Amino acid sequence: MREREREKRSNRLTVLPTPDDTRDIIDTIAAIATAPGVGGIGVIRISGAAAAVVLRRLFIPHRQESLHPDGSFRSHKLCYGTVRDRHGAVLDEVMAVFMRAPHTYTREDVAEIQCHGSYLVLQAILAEILAVGARAAEPGEFTKRAFLAGRIDLTQAEAVIDLLQAQSMGGVELAVGQLRGELYERIAAIRDALVELLAIVELALDFPDDETDILVADHLLGQVQEQVVEPLQLLLALADQGRVIREGVKAVIAGRPNVGKSSLLNQLLQEERALVTEIPGTTRDTIEELISVHGIPVHLVDTAGIRDHEDAVEELGIERARQKMREADFVLFVVDASQGLSAIDRSLYASLDDRKRIVVLNKIDKIDKIDKIGVTDKSTDESPLQELSNFFGAVPQVQTAAKTGVGIAQLRDTLYQTIIGEEEMSERISCAPNLRHKMILEKTLAACFQVKETLVTGVPADLLAVDLRVALDHLADIVGLTTPDDVLDVLFSRFCLGK
Template sequence: MECDHAKYICGIGAHAPLSPAAGVLTLHMYLKLKDNDTIAAVATPLGEGGISVIRVSGRNAFSVADKVFVGRSKLSDSPSHTAHFGRILDGSGNFVDEVVAVTFRAPNSYTCEDVVELSCHGGYLVTHKVLQLMLSTGARSAEPGEFTKRAFLNGRLDLSQAEAVGDLIHSQSEAAYRSSIRQLSGELSRELKGVRDELLNLASLLELELDFSEEDVEFANRKTLENRMVGAIEVVDRLLASYAVGKIYREGVRVTIAGKPNAGKSSLLNVLLGEDRAIVNPTPGTTRDTISENISINGVLFRLTDTAGLRETADTIEHEGVERAQREAENADVVLLVMDYKEQYYNGTDPMYNRMADVCAHTGIKLVKVWNKTDLYPAEAPRSPKDGHVFYVSALKGDGIEYLRKGLLKLALSEQTNEASVVVTNARHRDALARSRKSLKMALETLKSGKSGEFVALDLRAGLNALGEITGEITTEDVLDNIFSKFCIGK
């Protein structure tokens, strides 16, 4: 991938409303960052393993590595993308390790700088020694995410793609992995570029008019402008709406299993997990502390928490457990309210269930009612869910569990996912989209009210800049520090 060094200078060009004082990346800061001093870090996890990789990047990457690496030829004289077997020797000529050094010449490397990657034997001490040698010969220790930050500053990745690298590393479910790989491939960037180009055209048209304001000409038909602006807002709206699903892909769904003692909560956890994790016992009050486990349904992560049965109790330990159960329920995305089917059978449901329904309705938590132990009433219990919020199961026999799994997935994704559409997973992106939408709506209102194009253009530019923050065309040092400090060292 070619690097575009000029991009971030252009990004804060003539129309950018933010002054350098507001912390925007200025040309001066950019050039300082571009100073590309040489950094080094271990890029693989610390510990024992087959190999460990030490990554060196920057102006002097080759000469730094050559001071300790002895192979057939000097790395400085080697072409890009070649691997070299050799030895690492310390300052006194002592043999430290055998390594393979791989060379990448700027701009064809992860950082767009000169890079050397040394694969040494995996092990804490040997890795540490090789890194220390790099640091003593002219490299400095890389900060968290500094390699990826350089890739961004050098134009190899935009900011949303750089964030996708972090998400990819941290992804814990198939869904999180899939969404981060799509973002890394530039899907979100492309969608945003489409809207930005459109808005940029509209703003330029309006600004051109201003240059000819004396002559009172109108370059852009107002109705056409309005329609085009509405189209752009629709795209922003769609991206914003996708965040609810994106958050689920990224973070999973928190499910609290609640209900009265002995309803079969722990049995339900076990059957969903496919293993006997929680203790199941006929004595009410068996579960006293919360137990959490993860399951995956179609690649989406669900974090299930089994809780103590909800009831008034004099036992202090059990009482504490019940309070924890209530707190867990309040922090959940979904509450699975497990009830003994006997209660419905005898038509004597508990007022506690209505209280739970009220709490969920007020807090926006999704409530799923699970009538359990249907095996005891084979003739009467319905076999399939009446709707997406009520299920009939037997945790003991496994009946209806597949329906429940599918229902949970459908409920979590709110039936609105379309595999093909771009999903926003990042809270920073959501905030920028929301700000952009606000400005664009204002621009639209101003346009409709027939005010001068000057005012419309002002809000359009604000909307554009908010979108530019997502991909990093407009950015600040603080934002960058915040993003890259969450990365691991060596990435």
């Protein structure tokens, strides 16, 4: 069905519609492409075979020289003029541009109107466009048309929404790499290897008498492992790292009252977000903020200090703190290093179970006889910091003085290392499969393991061909060659209007 729609669109691309061509006008879509709110400039996008007709009915150029002698728009040339409503009243002074297919985002004729950023003005102009006969675009319909026209594959279309929703520069770089087609190229290389293997198998089917000579199991096993299985396993490993870069992690700041949790949050945010006082129990509810740690989004949650108390409101805050700790990917467990471990500290720490954590030994500026790197005078007794360090053992530890900012840079570095694991990323991640891709890649890998098993057991070539075709079909789903229409509808519904 999608192939017929692509062919239908491509056959109309070179036809300049007339005002009487109702079919083309209805098939032309329009939407506001800029975010709601007040801004200097707002953009309205029109795409479809009647984009030029719609623009001509509304836009009056300031100088006719901006147009061709026959009155048609010069492609990809900005024109200054006004937009008028159906009664001839001027709605706004604008810049307009018409872009002739196929050199456009959707590979259809596209027009854009750049007006002042008042949302009332944008809505008024869009209303006139729809009154002419164009219809309101559905979420993501411009990108969907680009996909259906073959301008981008499905991985690139998904990269658009990832770019729009990126929460850090790491997420932006990941989306841009995928938008450039880097993920598609990796998948295409694996698919080419499978096609080559399938061609060998089909050759054996055509010449059954020579099947043994054509299907050399050891050679084919090496090809499957090196050209298919290992690249698939690398992509799956990148998918887990990519999820962290795209979505980030949740880190909860926990500890008993007055150990410096709110001061730590303020230092990490570089702003006075949380109220800091010497009174225990000041924080009664959770405070959630987003920071970027070396390109990875980290959702920080400051919680109420946990202690024994009689305040009903504080009890609610403490229960919420415990809930956030259970939901967190990481816990920043804060201890007042100047006071050592209390019974509450020990109990709270024990409740973390196997939760990933970083121990923050705060208020080191209040400890006597200790320098900033934790070295003590060998002639004295063991320092409080050393006692704490021994208690927490191999758990990552950072010494800080949150009020002055000491140790905050080291805390960021430690948090990053804890997020990505013990080993640094082996390569710069320029692209990474998302959850949909990962699920399909896992199915593809399972099919490839079946191919290897089939080769080892020496079953007939026709069964081997079936296993290879299953793997190829899965890869086709990733780039959108065989993706069901209902899946496409769900994917593009995630987009905002105008994209």
